[in-house]
Each structure stands twice: as C-alpha cells, then as structure tokens.
Amino acid sequence: MYRIKIKSGFCGAHKLRGYKGKCEALHGHNWLVEVEVQAEELDATGMVIDFKELKDLLNEVIVEMDHKYLNEMVYFEKVNPTSENIARYIHETVSGKRPDLVLGKVTVWETDSSSAVYSG
Numbered sequence: 001m002y003r004i005k006i007k008s009g010f011c012g013a014h015k016l017r018g019y020k021g022k023c024e025a026l027h028g029h030n031w032l033v034e035v036e037v038q039a040e041e042l043d044a045t046g047m048v049i050d051f052k053e054l055k056d057l058l059n060e061v062i063v064e065m066d067h068k069y070l071n072e073m074v075y076f077e078k079v080n081p082t083s084e085n086i087a088r089y090i091h092e093t094v095s096g097k098r099p100d101l102v103l104g105k106v107t108v109w110e111t112d113s114s115s116a117v118y119s120g
C-alpha cells in the first residue's frame, strides 16, 4: 500500500457549545491540516496522486474555513467545531469532491501538541 500526505492550514475562530472551560468563549487557532491518500497501485507516472493536485483539492475545502467563524458554517450549526469534527468535515468534503480517491487519515492540529484524527 502506498500512502502520500500533504499539509496545509487555516486560521479560524470557534467556540464550543456545552463545554465548561476556556474554549466556550470565542477564540481562534491556526489549524494545521494533514491529509493522506492511499493506493494499492500507482498511476502511469508512478504516483498515488500529484501532490499539487491534492494540495489544490484540500485548499478548495479549507478556503471556506479560512478567517471564518466556524460555528456559522452550516455543517457546524449543530455539530461542535472541535478538531475531531473539523477532521471529519474535511475527510467527508474531500471524499465528496473526489470519490475516486481512497482517503486515509485526516489529522487536524489545533496546537503544536494537540491533534485529532479521522479516518472514515
């Protein structure tokens, strides 16, 4: 199995509903996002997918979140915009745009030391 991984990031604001602690107040993060794609066989050029193509695809998704208040996005109206749910949102949205790709882990880093992973 081959796996490739790319990274990108975005700045966004959120607050967590039903949470007692600092994160119930409006605040922001510089989220780092990693997306893996896997394939059992390579294409004719010897790639799983062109890194640039995958980066462009991820950036299409995260541009919708960059410098935004995530709680106002339709997806996060009822679902809390935690790193876990952001990872799931990115996984589902990238998969929806390219159902031919087999996505592996989507990792969302909220800080240098804290990340959440969703793998479908």
Ligand SMILES: [Zn+2]
Binding pocket: 014, 023, 027, 028, 029
């Ligand atoms: Zn937060």
